[in-house]
Amino acid sequence: MKADxxxxxxxxxxxxxxxxxxxxxxxxxxxxxxxxxxxxxxxxDETVSPTPSSGSGRSLPEDVRGQMERSFGFNFAxxxxxxxxxxxxxxxxxxxxxxxxxxxxxASAGGTxxxxxxxxxxxxxxxxxMGHTRADQPPHAVVNxxxxxxxxxxxxxxxxxxxxxVLVDLGLGATPAAALVTxxxxxxxxxxxxxxxxxxxxxxxxxxxxxxxxxxxxGFNFHWGGVVLQSGGDRVTLENFYxxxxxxxxxxxxxxxxxxxxxxxxxxxxxxxxxxxxxxxxTMRTSTRSITGQTTRPVSGCARARLTGMIRPTTCCSPTxxxxxxxxxITPTGCGSKCGVACMPGGTDGSWRTxxxxxxxxxxQALGSARALALACLLLRCGSSSPGAGPNDHASESxxxxxxxxxxTAFGQLPTADGKTVTVVGPIDCTxxxxx
Amino acid sequence: MLDGDPRPRLFLQQPRPAGEQQQLxxxxxxxxxxxxxxxxxxxxxxxxxxxxxxxxxxxxxxLEPVR
Numbered sequence: 001m002k003a004d005x006x007x008x009x010x011x012x013x014x015x016x017x018x019x020x021x022x023x024x025x026x027x028x029x030x031x032x033x034x035x036x037x038x039x040x041x042x043x044x045d046e047t048v049s050p051t052p053s054s055g056s057g058r059s060l061p062e063d064v065r066g067q068m069e070r071s072f073g074f075n076f077a078x079x080x081x082x083x084x085x086x087x088x089x090x091x092x093x094x095x096x097x098x099x100x101x102x103x104x105x106x107a108s109a110g111g112t113x114x115x116x117x118x119x120x121x122x123x124x125x126x127x128x129x130m131g132h133t134r135a136d137q138p139p140h141a142v143v144n145x146x147x148x149x150x151x152x153x154x155x156x157x158x159x160x161x162x163x164x165x166v167l168v169d170l171g172l173g174a175t176p177a178a179a180l181v182t183x184x185x186x187x188x189x190x191x192x193x194x195x196x197x198x199x200x201x202x203x204x205x206x207x208x209x210x211x212x213x214x215x216x217x218x219g220f221n222f223h224w225g226g227v228v229l230q231s232g233g234d235r236v237t238l239e240n241f242y243x244x245x246x247x248x249x250x251x252x253x254x255x256x257x258x259x260x261x262x263x264x265x266x267x268x269x270x271x272x273x274x275x276x277x278x279x280x281x282x283t284m285r286t287s288t289r290s291i292t293g294q295t296t297r298p299v300s301g302c303a304r305a306r307l308t309g310m311i312r313p314t315t316c317c318s319p320t321x322x323x324x325x326x327x328x329x330i331t332p333t334g335c336g337s338k339c340g341v342a343c344m345p346g347g348t349d350g351s352w353r354t355x356x357x358x359x360x361x362x363x364x365q366a367l368g369s370a371r372a373l374a375l376a377c378l379l380l381r382c383g384s385s386s387p388g389a390g391p392n393d394h395a396s397e398s399x400x401x402x403x404x405x406x407x408x409t410a411f412g413q414l415p416t417a418d419g420k421t422v423t424v425v426g427p428i429d430c431t432x433x434x435x436x
Numbered sequence: 437m438l439d440g441d442p443r444p445r446l447f448l449q450q451p452r453p454a455g456e457q458q459q460l461x462x463x464x465x466x467x468x469x470x471x472x473x474x475x476x477x478x479x480x481x482x483x484x485x486x487x488x489x490x491x492x493x494x495x496x497x498x499l500e501p502v503r
Contacts, residue, residue, distance in 0.1 A: 121486045157484040221474070221487045242486035246478045275489070 103238070106133040109250050117250035118240060122224040123157060124247065125240045125254060126211040129226025130288040139211065139286040141166045144199045152287075159215035159222040163282050170198055184279050199285055202268045205235075206285040212237065212259075212269040216281035223273050224286075225257065233261025237269070452499070460501060469496035 088095055107128050108116040119125040124136060131137035138155040141162040145151035153165035164176025173179030186194060195201040206212055206227045217223035225237030240254040260267025270283040472494055475487040 123484060123486060157482070159484075217489075220489055223486075242488065244488075247481040247485040 105254075111252060115252055117252055118254045120240050120243055120245055120249045120251050120253070121247050122220070122239060122241050123159075123213075123222070125238065126213070126224035126226035126286075127157070127288070129228060129238055130209060130211050130286070137288045139213075139288045141213070141284040142199070142206075142210070142287050143170065143285070144197060145170075155288075159213045159224070159284070162213060162284055162286065163215045163280075166198075166200070166282075166284055180280065183282075196262075201270045201274065201283045202262045204268075204270060204283045204285045205233075206287065210285060210287040212273075212283060213286045214270065214273045214281065214283040216275045216278040217273045218275045225259075225269060225273075228256070233263065235259050235269070456499065460499065464502040466498070466500055466502050467493055467496060468498040469493040 086095060103113075103116070105116050105118045105128070108118055111117050119128065127136050127139065128134075130139055136157070138157040139162075140152040140155050143151050143153070143166055151169065153162060153169050156162050156165065161176075164179065167173065167179030167183050168176055170179075172182040183191070183194070196203045199205060204212060208227050208230050211224050211226040213222065213224050215222045220242065223239075223241070225239045227235045228238045229236035236256055236258050238254060239257055240251070243249070243251065243253070245251075257272075259269045259272065262268055265271070274281040274283060470493065472492040475490075475492045476494055477483075477485055477487060
């Protein structure tokens with residue numbers, strides 16, 4: 001069964017760490033022993049009051065705790081315990097101290113620590129990792145498009161629908177059924193190359209706060225796993241599995257699992273979960289958040305990104321909102337005050353963000369692995385404009401619009417909100433120009 | 437052979453009484469019920485809820501040992 005598979009695999013991958021602590025792996029031990037690497041400079045003896053429903057133990061140092069809580073929209077957090085494990089990092093980057101942690105799951109209906117309940121349905125618990133608490137928000141599938149840029153499908157909570165969206169969007173057919181036939185008709189070599197190019201199956205690589213999704217999984221109709229930690233090519237998921245109850249069932253059998261990179265045969269999520277007897281079985285990267293990007297130089301002027309097409313509209317919010325806070329100062333130049341300082345302007349760090357969800361996590365190391373990518377039409381708003389009517393409210397703004405070229409690393413050709421077309425040539429430093 | 441599995445797999449409606457489980461454990465049995473190609477979902481569950489793969493027999497009328 002799934003739990004046994006997960007636990008045995010976790011045991012195998014964690015055996016070294018476990019043995020050094022002398023703890024026997026068991027059902028709950030796998031959760032209890034999850035190590036989190038302390039950030040550089042963090043004090044392991046920091047005394048912080050326990051957070052509610054955290055069980056015993058101390059909160060993680062602010063830099064680590066904040067990073068994780070921002071990453072998961074406060075849906076999931078870890079509370080540091082006293083047990084530690086110190087040793088040389090496998091990648092040769094010096095000596096590190098790992099701390100035992102206990103999770104805190106916001107959607108839990110009861111219990112503390114490892115006795116917390118959480119959704120049994122694998123998709124539902126993964127959507128807690130990906131989205132806001134109890135929102136059960138359907139995700140996009142995220143693939144590498146033809147030009148190497150990230151591409152999002154339409155959203156769905158059905159892995160079968162996402163699979164169809166992926167294959168159609170990648171041009172394999174006009175309908176999901178036809179595209180699947182084309183996909184299955186590929187030779188193993190061609191399919192491997194296709195998967196590698198587009199980030200599917202063994203090459204699906206969700207970032208923290210995203211999820212693996214496999215349609216036609218071993219033992220189940222599908223399986224999901226939300227990624228909560230990442231180190232190099234390894235990913236740790238928070239998972240649970242259906243046991244015969246209802247969609248609203250919660251239990252305490254959730255667990256963490258570690259999966260390896262495609263360079264390690266048998267260790268990827270797809271290796272572990274796809275159904276080898278089912279040629280339809282496919283693994284995807286899924287995400288409820290929009291793709292982030294990085295300008296190659298500070299955006300000149302007060303800019304807000306309005307994203308169209310396959311990418312959701314940008315959510316702007318005021319600097320006084322908690323979620324807009326950034327570890328880096330956002331200092332728009334030029335007309336900043338006239339436009340109102342929203343969370344979207346390109347800052348001195350050249351960053352921009354595509355949604356409040358991204359704003360939650362940008363700047364934290366949690367997204368350090370997320371490549372600078374994407375996207376879209378930047379609608380530069382500057383000059384003779386009045387402040388925006390309010391946070392998260394594009395529609396009520398009455399700006400005089402001035403579109404400007406801006407250097408950005410992005411891709412594609414997308415329509416602007418006012419019916420024009422913005423051409424983005426990437427993936428290297430390029431220029432967006434509006435076309436009238 | 438069900439669902440392409442290397443071994444036949446068939447799930448029964450859950451849960452079964454503890455006494456019945458003890459009486460029938462490891463014995464050949466005859467089952468009478470309704471065969472479902474996939475596991476029926478609770479009526480209020482969304483279509484994207486998880487289920488076990490494999491076929492199911494629900495509404496079991498008779499479950500008895502084969503003499």
